[in-house]
Amino acid sequence: MGLANAATRALRAYDPGHDLPALRRDYGERLIELGSNETSLGASPAVAAAITAALPDIYRYPDPKGGSLKRALAAHLGVEPAQIALGNGSHELLMLIAQCFADAQTSVVYSQYGFAVFAIGTAAAGAQPVCVPALPADHATAPLGHNLAAMAAAVRDDTRLVFVANPNNPTGTWFDDAALDAFLAALPEHVVVIVDEAYAEYVTAPGMQSAVRLLRGPQARRNLIVTRTFSKSYALAGLRVGYAIGSVEAICVLERLRESFNVNGLGLVAAEAALADTDHAARIREHTASEREWLAARLRERGLRVFPSQTNFVLVDFGRPASEIEAQLFRHAVVVRPMAGYGLPNCLRISVGTRAESERLLEALA
Ligand SMILES: *Cc1c(COP(=O)(O)O)cnc(C)c1O
Numbered sequence: 001m002g003l004a005n006a007a008t009r010a011l012r013a014y015d016p017g018h019d020l021p022a023l024r025r026d027y028g029e030r031l032i033e034l035g036s037n038e039t040s041l042g043a044s045p046a047v048a049a050a051i052t053a054a055l056p057d058i059y060r061y062p063d064p065k066g067g068s069l070k071r072a073l074a075a076h077l078g079v080e081p082a083q084i085a086l087g088n089g090s091h092e093l094l095m096l097i098a099q100c101f102a103d104a105q106t107s108v109v110y111s112q113y114g115f116a117v118f119a120i121g122t123a124a125a126g127a128q129p130v131c132v133p134a135l136p137a138d139h140a141t142a143p144l145g146h147n148l149a150a151m152a153a154a155v156r157d158d159t160r161l162v163f164v165a166n167p168n169n170p171t172g173t174w175f176d177d178a179a180l181d182a183f184l185a186a187l188p189e190h191v192v193v194i195v196d197e198a199y200a201e202y203v204t205a206p207g208m209q210s211a212v213r214l215l216r217g218p219q220a221r222r223n224l225i226v227t228r229t230f231s232k233s234y235a236l237a238g239l240r241v242g243y244a245i246g247s248v249e250a251i252c253v254l255e256r257l258r259e260s261f262n263v264n265g266l267g268l269v270a271a272e273a274a275l276a277d278t279d280h281a282a283r284i285r286e287h288t289a290s291e292r293e294w295l296a297a298r299l300r301e302r303g304l305r306v307f308p309s310q311t312n313f314v315l316v317d318f319g320r321p322a323s324e325i326e327a328q329l330f331r332h333a334v335v336v337r338p339m340a341g342y343g344l345p346n347c348l349r350i351s352v353g354t355r356a357e358s359e360r361l362l363e364a365l366a
Helices: 020-030 043-058 066-075 090-101 117-126 146-155 177-185 213-214 248-257 265-276 278-301 323-331 355-365
Strands: 084-087 107-111 128-132 160-167 190-195 224-229 243-246 313-317 345-351
Touching: 020 146, 043 265, 066 084, 066 243, 066 265, 084 090, 084 248, 090 117, 090 160, 090 190, 090 224, 090 243, 107 117, 107 146, 117 128, 117 160, 128 146, 146 160, 177 190, 177 213, 213 224, 213 243, 248 278, 265 278, 265 313, 278 313, 278 355, 323 355
Parallel strands: 107 128, 107 160, 160 190, 190 224
Antiparallel strands: 084 243, 224 243, 313 345
């Protein structure tokens, strides 16, 4: 429709993949969902209890500040509650950050094969995208990953934001603390760096702490914002709770434009309960790491290229257009994510499920 503004006319709607509610009706228990990087183990039982306890209050608006969840997160992360903003998923926060810091007079730097929302947020803000070519597919440690040196070099005088995801979706690639430190040191003062850590809890690689380490105490970096989510390792994708951690000044900027009741009351109590159940969180992390390596090994035995991953999914290169393979899997009621939209037509992104789900996937591939 011609009445939409220029930035919105240039956008396409986010593609969430198949119509999963319809598929669930048709296939029932047979459907294997490995396309959205959810956690098949499900949320902590404490979440259901917390939601049940909060149900009588749903006629009231939720806590507009999410104070209780922020205090729990602050204690968990070693920062101040005023350094945290809550979002309706971290997707909302990434959009909000772009809206608050970028505009038509500025540019935003992100990587080829970077998380799709970086480009959408940039376009929504009307800013100039600067999409930096990724590392080559034969790179030793981060094939198709962010080329941080090239990204730093691509920063212009008008650049206000640089988005990185660590680990990244859909590539699964990551960079360590030393690489992040060198990257930050190479950037000018006038850019805000966003480190999207949606998969941070899954990381086991050495030399990789969360970038939150740079936001603690009086030395907290002013121009760094880290985003996290309860959708992945805390298994609460359906409730939409994410958070951003930054300097108090940066978080105050986000608070100006944040919708007043953006996180609903059940989401707030559920996230707090999930955060507190550290045993359940550890089980999900350990299960995911071991099942990911098991699945990757089975796929490699079949001669497929599986990219290294520190997440709850693997990117698999079939060496030929994967759309046919995806369609075949779909006929076996196995849903995975095609990557043609990302410019990786030979690849599929496959979530790490339970052993039974992985076995169904492997049978369908056979
Ligand atoms: C899943 C994901 C998010 C967004 O998750 P929300 O459900 O909106 O919190 C953000 N970044 C990356 C890289 C992701 O994969």
